[in-house]
Amino acid sequence: MLPTKAYAAQSETKPLEPFNIERREPSANDVLLEIKYCGVCHSDLHQARNEWKNSMYPMVPGHEIVGIVTKIGSDVKDIKIGDTVGIGCFVNSCRKCTNCKNGEEQYCANTAFTYNSTDNGVPTFGGYSTQITIDRNYLLKIPAGLPLDATAPLLCAGITTYKPLKTWGAGPGKKVAVVGLGGLGHMAVKIAKAMGAEVTVLSRGEQKKEAAKQLGADQYVATNVAKNIESLAEYFDLVVDTVSAEHDIDAILSTIKLGGVIVLVGVPPEGVKFNAHNIISKRRIFAGSMIGGIAETQEMLDFCAAHKVTADIELIDIKDVNDAYERMEHGNVKYRFVIDCATLN
Numbered sequence: 001m002l003p004t005k006a007y008a009a010q011s012e013t014k015p016l017e018p019f020n021i022e023r024r025e026p027s028a029n030d031v032l033l034e035i036k037y038c039g040v041c042h043s044d045l046h047q048a049r050n051e052w053k054n055s056m057y058p059m060v061p062g063h064e065i066v067g068i069v070t071k072i073g074s075d076v077k078d079i080k081i082g083d084t085v086g087i088g089c090f091v092n093s094c095r096k097c098t099n100c101k102n103g104e105e106q107y108c109a110n111t112a113f114t115y116n117s118t119d120n121g122v123p124t125f126g127g128y129s130t131q132i133t134i135d136r137n138y139l140l141k142i143p144a145g146l147p148l149d150a151t152a153p154l155l156c157a158g159i160t161t162y163k164p165l166k167t168w169g170a171g172p173g174k175k176v177a178v179v180g181l182g183g184l185g186h187m188a189v190k191i192a193k194a195m196g197a198e199v200t201v202l203s204r205g206e207q208k209k210e211a212a213k214q215l216g217a218d219q220y221v222a223t224n225v226a227k228n229i230e231s232l233a234e235y236f237d238l239v240v241d242t243v244s245a246e247h248d249i250d251a252i253l254s255t256i257k258l259g260g261v262i263v264l265v266g267v268p269p270e271g272v273k274f275n276a277h278n279i280i281s282k283r284r285i286f287a288g289s290m291i292g293g294i295a296e297t298q299e300m301l302d303f304c305a306a307h308k309v310t311a312d313i314e315l316i317d318i319k320d321v322n323d324a325y326e327r328m329e330h331g332n333v334k335y336r337f338v339i340d341c342a343t344l345n
């Protein structure tokens, strides 16, 4: 086993603190990587604090991992030592079910998530650590030319927004709204623009207006003023809702045109409520989406490389991760914290 430094939550009420874990020696189809950077997703906070009521401790969060290959198993032929690689939200799945065969491994009944999960009975630990061993089949290649720190958030925030934008046809002539301008939201803006859509940010107040324009948004609407929402009645083809807490879904539904779509990607612990009339009366589609499969995540990375899309980040030391959680909880992040994992040493 390989002794590895990490940061863990020991319970839902404790701040994250140093913790020693062990990684497995790479077997024939495994790759060992030195973790360079790991993004801080709001899902890390939800789970570290047991907000989804499914947490296992100790928990080493982190599923936006980029690093450098340091060792490979004997059967791994297409990855070499020194390659830049990434790991997203899961590290294994059954490989036999329909969802796995269709490249939607994230919907397998036996997905091993990168942390707060088990892989063949062994607890998984995430990217707030210095190294990780993973099966080659669940590893992504980071295209040359992408800055590694700003690329880390693509492994969750990037694919989570790319997938529904692609599925629901974001592109030229389509009016897309992004609700919530945080880690996922700012990636959704950049990716939807790269796909050619008209993009509007719906945010709680006026504070992020200039920033949204700089990210490429065509319009910005503060949702805390009722007449702003009214002015958008039946306007959008597609809404991607990234909000992490309870909010007024009915107001957002009113902005969607006949037959248009809202896709929830945010997971408010309180759940969501809406009036059935607001989908029925305009034949609106209420959808959800969870990350993306391995092949599609690779496709997203290649798309982002081609369009020069990466995250806007604040690089932090691991010792500042608890402060980062506090700031994220208050919507005060521009637009993703990324941990410099060298600071774990």
Ligand code: NAP
Pocket (backbone or CB within 6 Å): 040, 041, 042, 043, 044, 046, 156, 157, 160, 179, 180, 181, 182, 183, 184, 185, 202, 203, 204, 205, 208, 242, 243, 244, 245, 246, 247, 264, 265, 266, 267, 268, 289, 290, 291, 328, 329, 331, 333, 335
């Ligand atoms: P984040 O960076 O904290 O952004 C969330 C944004 O939601 C905030 O910036 C804020 O935007 C808005 N918001 C927060 N509290 C709000 C409130 N009380 N009322 C209205 N708006 C509020 O979080 P993230 O990392 O982007 O993650 C967002 C959500 O997606 C989380 O629930 C996370 O667990 C989930 N997630 C889902 C998937 C998936 O596969 N479906 C993957 C990753 C993450 P404004 O300040 O602009 O209003």
Ligand code: ZN
Pocket (backbone or CB within 6 Å): 041, 042, 043, 044, 063, 156, 157
């Ligand atoms: Zn995430």
Ligand code: ZN
Pocket (backbone or CB within 6 Å): 093, 094, 095, 096, 097, 098, 099, 100, 101, 105, 108, 109, 110
């Ligand atoms: Zn499966």
